[in-house]
Amino acid sequence: MAIHSILCIEDDRFIGEMYIRSLQKAGYTVDWVVDGNDGLIAARNQPYDLILLDVMLPERRGTEILDALRGGSEDLIPNTKVIVLTNFEQDDESRMAMQKHADAYLIKAEITPKKLIEVIEQLASN
Amino acid sequence: MAIDGNQRAPIRNFMPQLRRDVAWRIILFQFIVSGLIAVTLILSSVLSVESILLWTIVGVSFVISLFFEFSLAFYVARPTKDLMAALTHVAGEPTTTTPPNPNDSRFIKNGFSDALQTIYELAGHESDGSSIKTTESSDKEIPVVPSTDSVKAALNNTTCGFVVLNHERKVIYHNKAAPIRVDTDNVESLELIFSGVDTIDSWLNECEQNSVHAEHIWTRIPNRMPDADDRRFFDVIASYDKGSDNETVLTLVDRTNLYDIGEQELDFIAFAAHELRGPITVIRGYLDVLQDELNAVLEPDQRELFHRLTVSANRLSGYINNILNTSKYDRRHLKVHLAEDNIADIYDVIRDDMQLRADSQGRILSVNFPADLPTIAADRASISEVLGNLIDNAIKYSNEGGAINVTASVKGNFVEVSVEDFGIGMPGNVVSNLFQKFYRSHRSRETVAGTGIGLYISKGIIESHGGTIGVRSEEGKGSTFTAALPIYSTVADKLISGDNNNEGLIEHGNGWIKNHSMYRG
Numbered sequence: 001m002a003i004h005s006i007l008c009i010e011d012d013r014f015i016g017e018m019y020i021r022s023l024q025k026a027g028y029t030v031d032w033v034v035d036g037n038d039g040l041i042a043a044r045n046q047p048y049d050l051i052l053l054d055v056m057l058p059e060r061r062g063t064e065i066l067d068a069l070r071g072g073s074e075d076l077i078p079n080t081k082v083i084v085l086t087n088f089e090q091d092d093e094s095r096m097a098m099q100k101h102a103d104a105y106l107i108k109a110e111i112t113p114k115k116l117i118e119v120i121e122q123l124a125s126n
Numbered sequence: 127m128a129i130d131g132n133q134r135a136p137i138r139n140f141m142p143q144l145r146r147d148v149a150w151r152i153i154l155f156q157f158i159v160s161g162l163i164a165v166t167l168i169l170s171s172v173l174s175v176e177s178i179l180l181w182t183i184v185g186v187s188f189v190i191s192l193f194f195e196f197s198l199a200f201y202v203a204r205p206t207k208d209l210m211a212a213l214t215h216v217a218g219e220p221t222t223t224t225p226p227n228p229n230d231s232r233f234i235k236n237g238f239s240d241a242l243q244t245i246y247e248l249a250g251h252e253s254d255g256s257s258i259k260t261t262e263s264s265d266k267e268i269p270v271v272p273s274t275d276s277v278k279a280a281l282n283n284t285t286c287g288f289v290v291l292n293h294e295r296k297v298i299y300h301n302k303a304a305p306i307r308v309d310t311d312n313v314e315s316l317e318l319i320f321s322g323v324d325t326i327d328s329w330l331n332e333c334e335q336n337s338v339h340a341e342h343i344w345t346r347i348p349n350r351m352p353d354a355d356d357r358r359f360f361d362v363i364a365s366y367d368k369g370s371d372n373e374t375v376l377t378l379v380d381r382t383n384l385y386d387i388g389e390q391e392l393d394f395i396a397f398a399a400h401e402l403r404g405p406i407t408v409i410r411g412y413l414d415v416l417q418d419e420l421n422a423v424l425e426p427d428q429r430e431l432f433h434r435l436t437v438s439a440n441r442l443s444g445y446i447n448n449i450l451n452t453s454k455y456d457r458r459h460l461k462v463h464l465a466e467d468n469i470a471d472i473y474d475v476i477r478d479d480m481q482l483r484a485d486s487q488g489r490i491l492s493v494n495f496p497a498d499l500p501t502i503a504a505d506r507a508s509i510s511e512v513l514g515n516l517i518d519n520a521i522k523y524s525n526e527g528g529a530i531n532v533t534a535s536v537k538g539n540f541v542e543v544s545v546e547d548f549g550i551g552m553p554g555n556v557v558s559n560l561f562q563k564f565y566r567s568h569r570s571r572e573t574v575a576g577t578g579i580g581l582y583i584s585k586g587i588i589e590s591h592g593g594t595i596g597v598r599s600e601e602g603k604g605s606t607f608t609a610a611l612p613i614y615s616t617v618a619d620k621l622i623s624g625d626n627n628n629e630g631l632i633e634h635g636n637g638w639i640k641n642h643s644m645y646r647g
Contacts, residue, residue: 012404012408015407015408018411018412019411022414056400087400087407088396089395089396089399089450092461108407109404109443112410114414
């Protein structure tokens, strides 16, 4: 599955701009929203190829967004990949619950933009 | 029972006494019989007193008869012995023997198991009689015992939980403070989350097989998941009494005040890590971006400065992981999720970072993993953290231009990874303390920066995998750290049955311990 369009849900301005800059340079089309409510609306309104999802978000947590999109009986975004990107140490249960519905779960501090693009390319080739 | 005050001879003394009595009677009897045989043979002139044959016959018949009589006595006395062992046990006398098991195939075959079962059941009823939770019968006999209602009311006023389970493990009594869950069919069950293999069910299974009376204590058992409302922690004391109506009695001491502080501290560390990781993400990310974008215009020495920035930022993020994991490990929350993996792939996660780190510090890092190594059971993030720590140490404690060799080989059921340096090494007395928390050798405290938790958490992680970590070192010559991890095929069965958690994998003494079951987030 080729990946072209990306939705980035990230509330930290520095981190958000960093991802946008690198992803756009690498040729992706990126939309960026900073709060959880807008993130969920954007994800439901437009069929993105990939969503980069933060966990600690204002208005609505990443866990809730993922749950709303994929937690029900029907997968609302069947053609979209999801990468959870967080710096928060979740407890085991919450992390496992997110991993179940996501295509990757990464700690932001461990991932540079270059590595993120590698992960995206790998997801696209699977 | 043993609790009464009468000076009685212990029951356990009976069998040895009986054995002595029977033994000397058999021997005496045999002397008489052999004497009679000899006298008869001499008087009937079959053999003379001087005849060697006579004494041979008497001697041999003495020995053979003695043997058969002792065997017979042993066989006849055996049920008595088992009965006395059972009695000794239910009387609560100190004994080193295990109580005879009614489910033993020998007893089932000869029909003795019912007798044993009866003894155990009678013992169970008797202890009911002495308990204060009795109903009508004891009300008549012992009027001083408080009525059931007032006892129940009193128990409901305590902050300790009491739960009684019958032999089907159904809750037949609980007081107010006990953590009890009621399902939609109105069935009550214990609301406790035991971690690892040491659960109440596994303990009861073991009791049913091997015990008549047993006690067990669990500490720090939560009733709900983290973040749930009204989460409490209990120390649980269980008494098991085979055959009794109240087969298992649980006493639960609410220790939330004590243990919750630890949980809050963990929360604090998790939040602090989140705050620290934010800026590190930005620093690492923009360094990455800038290095790419400026590559064409940078002078070699400026490029080297960028490398140093990158290496430092990377190390910072490694330390945060060490701190987080140490905090979880100390609270028994570190949980590793083991999967089939191979060491070269795990190393690939940190390869670039390590290479850069070695280059910028002027060390020659060579990593050679044989291609035919078997796969191991590993949590990739944790093991890469351990490898990072070991290589980081090798860099710290060696000299400019020094070689660091990383390799792996098969040792029995393990793949052993070794990190060898030719640096300053350590004397023996340092080696023995090396894996302790915050330990730093006197000399390294003065000359080398560090926190002293890297090796501590590395040991914790490797042992959570069921492996071992070790070091060989010679002062002035260098050190070799080794980490042995189980080959996947040797533990695959255990992992599949345990949902890929490390529980059940850590062998300690005679049993499995699970106190490293940590929640890795």
